[in-house]
Amino acid sequence: MKHTISVLVENEFGVLARVSGLFSGRGFNIESLSVAPTNEPDTSRMTIVTRGDDRILEQISKQLNKLISTIKVVDFTDEEYVARELALIKVTAESDSRAEVLRVVDIFRAKVVDVTPRSYTVEMTGAPAKIDAVIELLTPMGIKEVVRSGPVVIGRGSKGVAG
């Protein structure tokens, strides 16, 4: 089962290597990982999407907590949360398909951020499933390149990492 975990860590030397090394060293899977400092400059927040059964997820959560640099771990899977991911998609846009690309962009409230005679670059923010859908619809036009940030998540209302 897919799990989305938020990890609050000390923003210090080697912390990303500690977390990613923990996953590789113990054979845990990482589907995506995004990390950046929070509003407090000495704290970073990671969002990790991973897979595993309950026993593995319990170990992932405990092993993350065991790292000295880890301040807090929250598995959002059973919580109410908002997930957003950013994607940049470079898609072929020749004369016959230009209009169709723009239609898809419009429907999904994405936007075109770079235009050349033969391509559009589309910026899309949304839930990961929405981004999957846009990519699926743009694929017939010819996708040249896709870059995704991996989701970042935050709990709804009072639910969250900051407690």
Place this chain on the structure above:
Amino acid sequence: MTEEAALKLTGSQILLESLRLEGVEKVFGYPGGAVINIYDDLYDSPINHILTRHEQAAVHAADGYARTTGEVGVVIATSGPGGTNTVTGIATAYMDSIPLVIITGQVPTALIGNDAFQEADMCGITRPCTKHNFLVQNLKDLPRMIKEAFYIARTGRPGPVLIDLPKDIQVASMKFSYPDKVNMRGYKPTIGGNERQIGKAAQMILKAKRPVFYVGGGACLADVSPELLEISELLQVPVTTTLMAMSAFPSVHPLALGMLGMHGTYFANMSVTECDLLVAIGARFDDRVTGRIDAFASRAKIIQFDIDPTSIHKNVRVDLPVVGDLKNVLTSLRQQLREKPQEVAELVERTADWRANIEGWKTKHPMGYKPSDTIIKPQYVIERISDLTADDAIITTEVGQHQMWTAQFFKFNQPRTFLTSGGLGTMGYGLPAALGAQVAFPDRQVIDISGDGSFQMNSQELATLVQYRLPVKIAILNNNFLGMVRQWQQLFFDKRYSETCMELPIDFVKLAEAYGATGLRTDKVDEVDSVIQRALEIDGPVLMEFKVCREENVMPMVPAGKGIHEMVLAS
């Protein structure tokens, strides 16, 4: 603020002063270019430095020092190869949860990442085998990092912590003050133990019909031998110990079942298989203990006392976990049990049949071996060392058959007297660990029980023993084989002894003499006692070489993939 506050010190002086303030009296190490400033300051320092002949040995020695004293062992090594040589020692300590602080020199910060001479990314290399590590990037962080390193190493589940200290930071100077306390948002180990959970544990134990205590290395680290002894005697519950906990409970106690697992006793493995309540005390359900996991204690409810939350439900689903320091947990448990004399009496009465049953197993298949008058049996040597040494003698081993025989046949009676690499299984551990133990306790007997294979992995430490007049005794059980691997090849690979016969016979007596130690040798059964006695009487390091039966096997043995009740009893 202390009086040190006004002084301006260099990084290397700050390091040594901080070590002194942490109460460090002995460090083990090896100099080199990237730590030369530290060694220059050591020249004037009250800290006593022991120069080993290899950085790996320095770490094992600090590990032996830590296991016997309970204090943090300290190592200094240089950058690059000095650091990489420490890695096996660090991994050994990590697997067995031994508190160490390792200081490695590093190339100057400006050169880091440039493939500079003797540069290795020590924080990268040791990340998976340390509890934590630090690269010092600013001198101002150094006192805090040292304080945190010692705190992390010794608290919670102990472990090794590495500090990588670049050369330019050793030379830079600043006003020094050592922090009074640590403040780490991410590190707050659970010490207390939940009282309600402990109460539930007490109830489960008091209601059991066939209880067993399964005690691991955590009991040694937490120094709970007195509490353990008292609780097991009060309740009359039998106790089996892992390799790591052999000295945590007296071997000759009527409730002692000896070691369990792959080379455990018949009665320990049967007790665990048949019990209805297994209480894991500082033990982590290692695969060498459990055998086939679904057959392990399959009829039992399981209670687990452990300081490390990741140890809970890792290999085995437990019914009642209690996270906390064993000292607190067992003290509280003992108190709760003392308050229920009636229920305790009922438990003791109810479990009489269970103990009688275990006595039956003990009579049916006691620990033993086939003695010989003509050829020295390795088990016999260990029994004789056990009988002829003092009660507080410290025993170390290397890894292999001799290690298992020591666990099976040596009679331990005091805690922290058995040092062995249980988790990582590091050949070459025993001699340097004995060295460290002897540094900690100059007046106690320290004996490294070794095999001819393992001994050659760190035999250079004979030089350190002689230089520092450390009267460690080494007993090599020489079968000219890598015996444990040979045993597996005999049993599971049709006696194809691939690369396990040590074809070249080493003259170990001459080797000892070359270093200035005493060498003794025998291949006669009736000389075993006199060799051991002579070695113990000599005031200096002695190497004893016993030419033993070459193809003796460690039995019982649980074949890989089998349940521990499916052990093979004798060859």
